[in-house]
Amino acid sequence: MTDNERDGFRALMDALCERFGRQPMSLVTVSLSFAAIQDEIPDVTLTELTTAVRRLLKTSKFMPTDADLIDAVNDDRDRNLAPCHQTFSLPPRVETDEETKQAMQEALQRIRACAARVGKRMPSFDDPWEDAPWTD
Numbered sequence: 554m555t556d557n558e559r560d561g562f563r564a565l566m567d568a569l570c571e572r573f574g575r576q577p578m579s580l581v582t583v584s585l586s587f588a589a590i591q592d593e594i595p596d597v598t599l600t601e602l603t604t605a606v607r608r609l610l611k612t613s614k615f616m617p618t619d620a621d622l623i624d625a626v627n628d629d630r631d632r633n634l635a636p637c638h639q640t641f642s643l644p645p646r647v648e649t650d651e652e653t654k655q656a657m658q659e660a661l662q663r664i665r666a667c668a669a670r671v672g673k674r675m676p677s678f679d680d681p682w683e684d685a686p687w688t689d
Contacts, residue, residue: 558599562587565599565606573616589619594626601626 563583570577578586590597605625609617617625 559583559587561599562602565603569606569610569616572610575616586619590623590626593623597626601629604629 563578563580566583566586567577569575590602602622605622605628606617608629609621609625613621
């Protein structure tokens with residue numbers, strides 16, 4: 554929001570106060586709220602705040618705080634993200650014992666091949682892979 558939108562923000566806050574039966578906010582209180590929201594979301598627009606206020610009016614029983622407005626704007630932004638920008642997580646992969654055994658044997662072969670290129674094995678070195686249950 555720009556300083557030019559401060560009057561629109563004040564009108565929005567006055568409408569909220571009227572809706573919840575509160576006294577209109579003083580200029581200092583509006584300026585403080587404006588600064589708090591601006592600090593948290595520097596690129597917020599008055600349109601985004603108006604949309605957030607409309608949504609809060611449907612769900613709030615009490616006067617929304619600055620934190621409620623910030624959360625509502627962020628929720629709206631998250632909801633309107635393009636699918637390629639939305640966060641997701643892959644479902645856990647369930648492996649069978651046979652797949653795990655095969656993968657570990659392949660890894661052991663690669664490790665041994667790399668070790669063979671580097672140099673000879675040290676006789677005093679215990680190979681923990683030898684005692685593993687997947688190296689039958």
